[in-house]
Amino acid sequence: MxxxxxxxxxxxxxxxxxxxxxxxxxxxxxxxxxxxxxxxxxxxxxxxxxxxxxxxxxxxxxxxxxxxxxxxxxxxxxxxxxxxxxxxxxxxxxxxxxxxxxxxxxxxxxxxxxxxxxxxxxxxxxxxxxxxxxxxxxFSSARTRPAADAFPDLTERERVVLAMIAAGEENGEIARRLGLSIKTVRNHASNIFTKLQVAHRAQAIVKAREAGLG
The missing domain is CATH 3.40.50.2300 (Response regulator)
Incomplete structure (x- = not known):
């Protein structure tokens, strides 16, 4: 152990x-x-x-x-x-x-x-x-700016992946639903965390949900 x-x-x-x-x-x-x-x-x-x-x-x-x-x-x-x-x-x-x-x-x-x-x-x-x-x-009561205006640095695919992360989906489920490999999803997630300037998934979820994603 x-x-x-x-x-x-x-x-x-x-x-x-x-x-x-x-x-x-x-x-x-x-x-x-x-x-x-x-x-x-x-x-x-x-x-x-x-x-x-x-x-x-x-x-x-x-x-x-x-x-x-x-x-x-x-x-x-x-x-x-x-x-x-x-x-x-x-x-x-x-x-x-x-x-x-x-x-x-x-x-x-x-x-x-x-x-x-x-x-x-x-x-x-x-x-x-x-x-x-x-x-x-x-999360259920958050009301902020429209999601379409949030995170302009993200690509459309990264925005979709972020929304799925914010909805609580794990990498395997995201990969299955989008027809991607888990490695590709991990790469997308890593790029998203960098662009959002967050250290990990929980921080990304907070930012995404505050912006109306997920």
């Missing part, structure tokens, strides 16, 4: 130590560092290059949103999993736009936290149950 290296960033020392103990006791998870503020989280993440950063949002010096953005911009392969008390839509989507691959509330059970860290370490995107409901509500 692949071991995922984790950095824990939280300004509450007791909570941070609890997380460190939980993760250290879990097979295939290794805590490589802890940070008590956002600036330290950024510095340690760039120095230690963990697979996952477990990030609180409300922290001194640099908040978790800005810290996430700095980490992902410099090291896009690092997966940031937000673990916070903040459950408002603005915080959720600010975190996703910054590059977070997961979002959990601090009321989550220990097993949920462990599974989320493992999932993000494996490259997946994950939201806690309550957050997933908010994401779906946000």
């Amino acid at each position: 692949e071991t995922h290296r984790v950095l824990v960033a939280d300004d509450h020392e007791d909570f941070r130590r609890g997380l460190e103990a939980l993760l250290a006791a879990t097979p295939a998870l290794e805590v490589v560092g802890t940070a008590g503020d956002g600036a330290m989280a950024v510095a340690l993440a760039l120095d230690l290059q963990p697979d996952v950063v477990l990030m609180d949002l409300h922290m001194p010096r640099v908040n978790g949103i800005d810290a996430t953005a700095q980490i992902v911009r410099s090291s896009p392969h690092i997966g940031v999993l937000v673990l916070t008390m903040m459950d408002d839509e603005e915080s959720v989507f600010a975190a996703v736009r910054a590059g977070a691959r997961g979002y959990l509330l601090k009321g989550a059970r220990r097993g949920e936290i462990v599974r989320a860290v493992q999932a993000v370490g494996a490259g997946e995107v994950i939201f806690g149950p309550g957050i997933a409901d908010r994401v779906m509500t946000y």
Whole structure:
């Protein structure tokens, strides 16, 4: 089993130590560092290059949103999993736009936290149950500019692929429906992420849904 290296960033020392103990006791998870503020989280993440950063949002010096953005911009392969008390839509989507691959509330059970860290370490995107409901509500109620005016840099085929990604379809299904190879779909997705200046699929979905695609 692949071991995922984790950095824990939280300004509450007791909570941070609890997380460190939980993760250290879990097979295939290794805590490589802890940070008590956002600036330290950024510095340690760039120095230690963990697979996952477990990030609180409300922290001194640099908040978790800005810290996430700095980490992902410099090291896009690092997966940031937000673990916070903040459950408002603005915080959720600010975190996703910054590059977070997961979002959990601090009321989550220990097993949920462990599974989320493992999932993000494996490259997946994950939201806690309550957050997933908010994401779906946000998407279903979003009203923004017409999709036809959005993303002028995309080709027509890339726009179609983005719409299918935003609708929740995986690469295999997109390939089947468009009569393309999975490799071609992956190439389209990579080009889309570059043009949209996003780090991963979840960020692309947020941008697309806000523009009315999907």
